[in-house]
Amino acid sequence: MMKKLTETKWTGVVLAGAGILMMIFGIYRGEMSVVFTKAVNICMECIGIG
Numbered sequence: 001m002m003k004k005l006t007e008t009k010w011t012g013v014v015l016a017g018a019g020i021l022m023m024i025f026g027i028y029r030g031e032m033s034v035v036f037t038k039a040v041n042i043c044m045e046c047i048g049i050g
Contacts, residue, residue: 026032 026035
């Protein structure tokens with residue numbers, strides 16, 4: 001019987017690898033500072049300082 005795609009052990013490995021590659025690409029393009037700034041602004045709005 002064939003396993004479903006979500007039941008194989010390689011699905012998690014492939015998805016984790018793809019996520020890591022996308023993170024590296026984003027850092028290379030300089031997007032880390034933009035995302036960090038947006039995250040800080042959202043946090044400040046939530047606690048009412050901004």
